[in-house]
Amino acid sequence: MTGAFRGFGLSILTLTILGGCAATPSSDTQQTQVTTQASTQVALATPPSVDQPLTLKQIMANPDWMGILAKGEYWSDDSQSVYFARQAHQSPLLDYYQQPLVSGEAAKLALDALHQADQQYGVMDEARSRKAYIYQGNLFVKDLLSGKVSQLTRQNTKVDGVRFLTNGDIAYWQGEQVFRIHGDSGLYEQIANIKMVKQPKGVEAPSSYIAKQQHRLIEYVALKQNQAKEKEQYQVELAKQDPTMTAKTWYLGDEETVSQMSLSPDGRYLLLSLVDKNYSWRAEHDIMPNYLGSQGYVDAVPARARVAEDKYPGERLVLLDLEQHEKRDITIEGLTGFDEDVLASVKAENAKAKGETYKSEKSPRKVQLMQDWGWTQSAMQWQAKDNKVAIMLEAVDNKDRWIATLNLKSGSLKTEHRLHDDAWVNYNFNQFGWLPQSDTLYYLSEETGYSHLYLKASGAKPQALTQGKYVVSDITLGPKAEYIYYKANKDHPGIDNVYRVNIADGQSEQLTQWDGQLDYSLSPDGSKLLLKASRRTQPSELYVQAIGGELKQLTHYTSDAFKQYAWQAPEVVKVPSTHGAGDVYARVYLPQGFDKARADKYPAVIFNHGAGYLQNAHYGFSGYFREFMFHNLLTQQGYVVMDMDYRGSKGYGRDWRTAIYRNMGHPEVEDLKDGVNWMVANTHVDLKRVGTYGGSYGGFLTFMALFTEPELFQAGAALRPVSDWAHYNAPYTSNILNTPDVDAIAYERSSPIEHAQGLQKPLLVMSGVLDDNVFFQDSVRLVQRLIELEKPMFETAIYPVEPHGFRQPSSWLDEYRRIFKLFEQELK
Known part of the structure; x- marks a missing residue:
């Protein structure tokens, strides 16, 4: 056993190790000084060469020497170029680039042109001729035929979401307010005004003895009361009959906050997820001390709650009919197994260890919208043209995931698919959606032991589109809904490739022939794949491949020093x-x-x-x-x-x-x-x-x-x-x-x-x-x-x-x- 850094040559590096020494046990107060050999190479951050040994100094240096790689890649709207970002190590800023597919170098985008660049996330109208998106908290619309970009809002209150309605109008929401932009007139209309407070009581009639006596004896008080009542009734009638008035306010109580919302395709229904306003992810009793605060003091940094104290209350769904001004509280009784005691055996085992007996009883479980750690879609999916909505919910106890459809008139749920796991439902592999103009859902499920792709028509049994001992992920519905594209590790658990399955006949075909790991993105026109791909000694670069065509490398950002x-x-x-x-x-x-x-x-x-x-x-x-x-x-x-x-x-x-x-x-x-x-x-x-x-x-x-x-x-x-x-x-x-x-x-x-x-x-x-x-x-x-x-x-x-x-x-x-x-x- 030696204390030397073998292979590092001549110089001496002295380290002081506190506490018990790994080489020689010592007392709690003893300090052991260890002298180790190290080369002068340790102090240098020069790229390694084939004839030189690696050094810790180089390996742990600023990783920019390996190359500043592309990330956040996505397609342009016309499928003819790709966008991506690059970010130097520890830089707080991203640089954005556009790379044409045919020829030429990637062009860095100027700050004043970023809002004009094609955006990664956005929504299309039915004709796929317009794209609405949010940039820096404001709303923009792009005409995909002419390329013209129009800014629709310029304000400090950020826009949280946007969608096209079935008639071509644009709806967007900010916080708890929902607006509609009428395409024919340009009118901006507030269609939902939600307030998380108790509904005002309005003008109250005297109820106590003293109040009644006041109204009986003092004529002026009674007069003012009657005038206030008349004015209140007038405002109610005016709101019913005056077409210029804005939407009625929704008062949803002061005990909850809005977690998520989703608007129906025609703008009539608003689906809300509510959570107890007193819940917080922060620790109630704790902070994280920063001993090197910028002002020289110890800064108290807020800390997350621990699992031992985090009591998540679950979520509650509410449906608002904006046309009829009716609220429906959505019950969970339609979820198969909603009241099962799925932890009965665990509770019994723990009770027995304490000398107690556990009696299992049914009780409604806490649920929430499914939280997938890798997706960007909503857990509330509307059929594109009809007022049909599917909701993916999970039990807070982690044992069940449901896909359910919602009856908009009754507020009741119908289970379309239940995924139960005695251990826990995976937080991956939860993508789902509707096939266009149908009552058929597509989704991923681990029910066979591996994540696979399924179709399910309402009232029918599920149809497996993939099967085998491999994992399917990252599904994409093609623009014409003929194929569903997916990533899978069919050949080897450590090798990814892209496939597509024909929805009509269930036949799959392999689209890429990669021998490492990759992520993919389908072009908007469905003709090409954008790949971020790597091999064991080759960091990720961007590639493009036409469906049925050759693979072409787009970026070459790995440094020569690393490659050589x-x-x-x-x-x-x-x-x-x-x-x-x-x-x-x-x-x-x-x-x-x-x-x-x-x-x-x-x-x-x-x-x-x-x-x-x-x-x-x-x-x-x-x-x-x-x-x-x-x-x-x-x-x-x-x-x-x-x-x-x-x-x-x-x-x-x-x-x-x-x-x-x-x-x-x-x-x-x-x-x-x-x-x-x-x-x-x-x-x-x-x-x-x-x-x-x-x-x-x-x-x-x-x-x-x-x-x-x-x-x-x-x-x-x-x-x-x-x-x-x-x-x-x-x-x-x-x-x-x-x-x-x-x-x-x-x-x-x-x-x-x-x-x-x-x-x-x-x-x-x-x-x-x-x-x-x-x-x-x-x-x-x-x-x-x-x-x-x-x-x-x-x-x-x-x-x-x-x-x-x-x-x-x-x-x-x-x-x-x-x-x-x-x-x-x-x-x-």
């Missing part, structure tokens, strides 16, 4: 599970000059990706680009590196995703154990010289591995780690572990702080003080727990200015110097 370096493409392998999980996909990086027959065995590192539900063992360029380069550096230093898509990861279907339900950190560690054994058997790794690291969920998993399987790894580094799931946010955690008041067993089983007594090997804990995702408090609480357990084999490092995703190159460098030093000390 001989990066190692990790091999994607299948690790057989000894725990009944099937095959676990993983990336493997082999040491330079790898020789399985050599006498000395190799040290190894397993990287644990973040987010839990994320895929990283694929054939595209990793979003963990710094880690990708760090793993290349480790191979230069003689390490084998593995990056596993442990259970819970994305891309492998429902069962893989939900394997961690109520049991986070245990199936994943079993997979890591199989990964270590695979490396020992296939890459000549020394079983006693394997370490692990990861950030966020990867940091949590590092904790669980070291705490629950102390002989598996010889050292671990946990970055911005979760130590107690009761302190994480509700939307993510309640999916997997329910809530602490309902399922304390799951939280105690899955939280590292409950298993900290198992630590036996060196651990490095690193956290940003301004982390508003995984709070710095998570690390503080765990460190105190380890101190009280008298565990000397841990070190800590804090980063005072960093949020969850570090921003400063100096912080990245410091963090990975410490990780590298830990591995060099403990695994060499």
Whole structure:
């Protein structure tokens, strides 16, 4: 075991490590000074070359040296060019570009021309000749034939939404007010004025003895009362008969706020989602301290609520008939299973653990509009020409998702599709909509165990348009509604391609032949695909491909310095599970000059990706680009590196995703154990010289591995780690572990702080003080727990200015110097 940074040459780098030393246990007050060798290359941020070794300084430098890549790409309205943005590292500003398809370079757009540029989001009229969109909070309309852009509003109150009505008029809404622009006259009409207050009582007749006496004895008081009553009645009649008057005000009470709204195609109906106004995502008792405030003081930064205290009340739907001025409260009785006790077995298990008995009873569940973390569509979808609306709702307990149609006259819901999951319904794969001029819905569902595409006519059984052990996502209805386009990983879980299915006959065809990862966008005319595509050693660039044509690369923003370096493409392998999980996909990086027959065995590192539900063992360029380069550096230093898509990861279907339900950190560690054994058997790794690291969920998993399987790894580094799931946010955690008041067993089983007594090997804990995702408090609480357990084999490092995703190159460098030093000390 040595303290040297191997392979870095001559200069001396001195680090002071506080707390228990990973190499030599020490007392709580002792400081251990470690002297390590490092090359002068560490201090330089020059691009690597083929004949030079990688340096931490370069890997963790400002990533602009790799190239400032295109993002936010979308089609022009005429399908002849594409728009995208570029943003330098840490720059608060985006630069926008337009790239023609035929020839020429991308042109940077001037600030005074951005409102004239084709916009990514907008709505079309029925003839698809006009496009309405919102830019900088104001409303614009573009004539798609002439290209003329007209600005319809210029005000400080931003426009929140817009749609074309069936007669060609434009409707838009601002806050809780809805307006209509009449195309024939140019009249601006307010068609809905919503106020979240109690309805005024109006002129009240005397009710108490004193009031009645006042009216009986004082003639002037009675006169004023009668005049006020007459004026009030006059205003009511005037509003009924005077065609110039604006719409009546809707008073919806003072206990709720409007969460979302959606207007029917003819402008008659307004569908509202309401939520308790007292609910807040912010923590009631807590703040996040910023110790380096701009004025020299400690700033109190508001913090999100924890799952243990976040009591989301659900949402309530209300339908307003703007023509008849009638309000209908929408009941949820039409949702199949709306009152089921879906957590009965969980509640019974927790009650039994406390020596109690749980009695299951039916009760209406809390629901809300479906919140998909990847879509831009509304959960309230109107048929384009008719007053038919489909609504996607989810249970707050995360066990059900419904697609329901709404009876506009009765306010009742009818279940068209129910997706139930005993674990939790995925927050992805929830796109849906209507086929034009029909009563048929299309939607994604995981009901077979994999996300697939379905059609369902009203009153009929669903029809599967795709099926198999692969994942369908990102569906797009073609402009003529002949095809539905989709992305899928049919050939390999780590390879994406674009397909389309013929709605009439259900036949699918593959449109792209890519060998990595991609995202796509269909051109407005339906003739071309815009792709953002990458390979293992090739960052994402933009491509265009005509349907049935050749692939053409549009952007070349990856730097020559990055492209010219001989990066190692990790091999994607299948690790057989000894725990009944099937095959676990993983990336493997082999040491330079790898020789399985050599006498000395190799040290190894397993990287644990973040987010839990994320895929990283694929054939595209990793979003963990710094880690990708760090793993290349480790191979230069003689390490084998593995990056596993442990259970819970994305891309492998429902069962893989939900394997961690109520049991986070245990199936994943079993997979890591199989990964270590695979490396020992296939890459000549020394079983006693394997370490692990990861950030966020990867940091949590590092904790669980070291705490629950102390002989598996010889050292671990946990970055911005979760130590107690009761302190994480509700939307993510309640999916997997329910809530602490309902399922304390799951939280105690899955939280590292409950298993900290198992630590036996060196651990490095690193956290940003301004982390508003995984709070710095998570690390503080765990460190105190380890101190009280008298565990000397841990070190800590804090980063005072960093949020969850570090921003400063100096912080990245410091963090990975410490990780590298830990591995060099403990695994060499």
